[in-house]
Amino acid sequence: MTAPRPFRFVILGGGSAGWITANLFAHHWQDRDVEIHVVESPDIGIIGVGEGSTPQLKAFFDQMGIAESDWMPACDATYKIGIRFTGWSKEPGFDSYFHPFPAPLDMYSQPGFIRNAALRRAGINVPAHPDNFYLSPHLAAQRKGPYPSENFPFDLSYGYHFDAYKLGDFLRRHAATLGVKHIPVRVNQVIVNPSGDVEALLGEDGKRIEGDFFIDCSGFRAMINEKALGAKYIPFDGNLFNNRAVVMPTAPERDAAGSPAIATGAIAMEAGWRWSIPLTTRHGNGYVFRTPIWMQMLLRLNFAPHWGC
Ligand SMILES: Cc1cc2nc3c(=O)[nH]c(=O)nc-3n(C[C@H](O)[C@H](O)[C@H](O)COP(=O)(O)OP(=O)(O)OC[C@H]3O[C@@H](n4cnc5c(N)ncnc54)[C@H](O)[C@@H]3O)c2cc1C
Structure with missing residues (x-):
């Protein structure tokens, strides 16, 4: 007879979603008999372009008890008290609003x-x-x-601008201090038992990763929810004006007093719009645009360079 083991959560994916989930579970259930595992493929990258948050990120750090002085310098972060939209309306006097x-x-x-x-x-x-x-x-x-x-x-309600890769690293290191276990392996298969419950993940090294509760944080791949359990992906593409983005970081910007901006910029452009995000070590820029149908077909056939992210 085997000894009972702790209740095991298995989180598939080590992007922002995976590490935030792991940190929250580990923080709130420190006194419970639980194990938390994050399974992350070393060769499938994270999206990593998200640089601006809402106040929910502050709520997350507050509940984790992580001070701004600890995480902000590690993630090149600045404060964000809102978003200035410029050039979105032709109505006189309404060219820009915050x-x-x-x-x-x-x-x-x-x-x-x-x-x-x-x-x-x-x-x-x-x-x-x-x-x-x-x-x-x-x-x-x-x-x-x-x-x-x-x-x-x-008080003011606020969020942050940050380097998404550095935030991921910070959260991974913090999770390790809370006892979260990191399993760097690509998952090839999600094993579902006859009653329809996920039983284990099968890594490309052939090892089974058993768990009691599985959380799908595998991003667009949706390995558990979509591929294994058949949840239907509902595309929103038909409602979106734009479907591509290209990112172009530039040197950090400061005013005469040396202060970075404390708001995100969202500027309407001829072919879409662009974002403008101040970090301490760089200025994040992205141009969001639409690829015409003929170009999308070429991209699918791999006849054209993939500009988007
Ligand atoms: C252009 C653009 C701009 C954006 N700007 C913002 C912004 O300003 N603010 C904001 O909040 N959000 C923004 N977002 C959205 C944000 O970037 C994403 O929602 C977020 O990064 C998704 O994180 P995730 O953890 O869900 O997925 P991902 O970052 O895709 O991570 C998926 C993880 O799953 C793992 N994985 C996948 N398949 C497997 C497998 N088979 N085996 C093992 N591991 C696997 C990968 O290795 C990875 O670790 C933006 C997105 C885009 C495209």
């Missing part, structure tokens, strides 16, 4: 914005530019934030 993250102070001015926006939709010409109703656009213009001075009684 999408803020919610801040407690905005509860006083937001009802006025919502009312005026509704009136404007009904054809009444009242001021409804969001920049006039929220605090963040004004702070972002001055590159101030997200921490208020001591005598200011409101």
Whole structure:
């Protein structure tokens, strides 16, 4: 008779989704009899281009108890209090607007914005530019934030810009300190038992990775959910104007005082739009565009270079 072993979670995939999941499980169940394994192929890369977060990433680090002073320098991170959209409207006066993250102070001015926006939709010409109703656009213009001075009684909600590869590395190292086990192997097969439950993963080295609960973080490959369990992939392509992106990092940008921007830029372009993301060590740029049908067919047939990411 074999001795009972701890309950085993097996996470397939070591991108942002896999390491965030592993860290959360390991942090919250430190006092439980559980094992957490992350299985990651050494030869299938992560997407790794995500550089801007919402405030949810701050919520994640807060619940993990990881200080900004620990992770931000390791990931070239900067603060992000919102997104400035430029060139998306031809309406005079509306060429640019700032999408803020919610801040407690905005509860006083937001009802006025919502009312005026509704009136404007009904054809009444009242001021409804969001920049006039929220605090963040004004702070972002001055590159101030997200921490208020001591005598200011409101907090700001904020996220971050970061290097996605370095964040992945940081989370992998942190997970190791919490006892998460890393299995670097490509999975060739997901073994499903007759009752339809996942029983094990089969690595290309021929080893079976047994578990009690499996989490699919294998990205677009969707090895467990789609390939093994048959969940249907619902493409959204028909609703998207753009389907490709090319990334072009440039030197970091600073204002005269040496401060990086504290907002993401989303700028409308002739063939799509581009993002502009300040990190401490580089400026992240990406041009998002649409590949025409004829080019998509050539790409599928491998007759043309793959520009996208
Ligand atoms: C152009 C672009 C810009 C983006 N910008 C942002 C942004 O600003 N902010 C944001 O939040 N998000 C952004 N995203 C989205 C974000 O990058 C992705 O949602 C995220 O990186 C997906 O992470 P993931 O962990 O789910 O998958 P992935 O990063 O694809 O990781 C998949 C993992 O599964 C492993 N794997 C796969 N198959 C196997 C196998 N058979 N065996 C073993 N391991 C396997 C791989 O090795 C890898 O570790 C952007 C995406 C794109 C394309």
